[in-house]
Amino acid sequence: MDGMDGARPRAPERIAQQEWPTGAAEARALQERLAPLVRHEALDSGAVSLVAGLDVAYSADDDRLAAAAVVLAAPEWEAVDSATVVSSPRFPYVPGLFAFREAPALLEAVARLRTQPDVLLCDGFGVAHPRRFGLACHVGLALDRPVLGVGKTPFVGRADEPAPQRGAWSPLVDGGEVVGRCLRTRAGVKPVYVSVGHRVDLASAADLALRAAPHYRVPEPVRHADRLCRERLAAA
DNA sequence: GCGACAG
DNA sequence: ATCTTGTCGC
Numbered sequence: 171m172d173g174m175d176g177a178r179p180r181a182p183e184r185i186a187q188q189e190w191p192t193g194a195a196e197a198r199a200l201q202e203r204l205a206p207l208v209r210h211e212a213l214d215s216g217a218v219s220l221v222a223g224l225d226v227a228y229s230a231d232d233d234r235l236a237a238a239a240v241v242l243a244a245p246e247w248e249a250v251d252s253a254t255v256v257s258s259p260r261f262p263y264v265p266g267l268f269a270f271r272e273a274p275a276l277l278e279a280v281a282r283l284r285t286q287p288d289v290l291l292c293d294g295f296g297v298a299h300p301r302r303f304g305l306a307c308h309v310g311l312a313l314d315r316p317v318l319g320v321g322k323t324p325f326v327g328r329a330d331e332p333a334p335q336r337g338a339w340s341p342l343v344d345g346g347e348v349v350g351r352c353l354r355t356r357a358g359v360k361p362v363y364v365s366v367g368h369r370v371d372l373a374s375a376a377d378l379a380l381r382a383a384p385h386y387r388v389p390e391p392v393r394h395a396d397r398l399c400r401e402r403l404a405a406a
Numbered sequence: 407g408c409g410a411c412a413g
Numbered sequence: 414a415t416c417t418t419g420t421c422g423c
Binding site for chain 1: 410412413
């Protein structure tokens with residue numbers, strides 16, 4: 171785990187296969203090495219039509235988990251494809267090391283999709299993370315696709331309360347830098363936290379998150395994925 | 407040292 | 414994440 175010569179990951183696809191961390195210290199080190207590879211790129215959210223939502227559900231009694239990937243089509247957000255995977259966690263839950271727990275199953279679910287989404291939306295964070303490498307970044311680099319993260323509760327940083335109307339937002343700041351956006355997707359309802367995963371910039375990510383959430387607080391793709399993985403867990 | 411801490 | 418019903422309000 172040290173080959174400090176050519177061991178630096180260049181091909182994102184290798185993240186899920188080689189050097190999978192066995193402990194927390196190792197996992198954090200991997201995040202620090204991969205964080206610089208995250209790219210912020212402008213994305214024409216108006217040209218986006220297929221958005222995948224990713225989420226995971228856990229069993230209450232046994233140690234199973236179900237991951238779901240659902241592709242919805244704008245502007246009505248009807249589901250056009252989906253895939254689920256049932257497995258068990260390969261890493262304990264440690265705040266900040268979320269991806270090592272959920273990414274394997276999520277990536278497998280995405281691999282089973284027959285439709286290639288334009289963007290993927292994760293239930294969690296991207297660069298709004300202690301080491302600037304949350305789940306959405308992990309998934310983004312692994313797939314080398316545009317990914318953004320939407321979290322329901324703040325993890326790092328602080329943000330002022332956005333104005334009460336839908337669309338209002340305030341920057342999420344951590345350590346002196348803007349790592350995300352506190353966005354009001356629904357008037358008078360608690361805001362969500364959007365951050366860049368990979369290959370999108372913050373403005374594009376927030377714009378997409380807002381248009382993907384025309385009725386509820388949580389974006390449709392994530393809501394759908396949430397529902398699907400729960401059903402899958404109950405059925406299997 | 408202590409508390410906080412995505413799902 | 415998960416354990417959990419009804420209820421108030423738009």
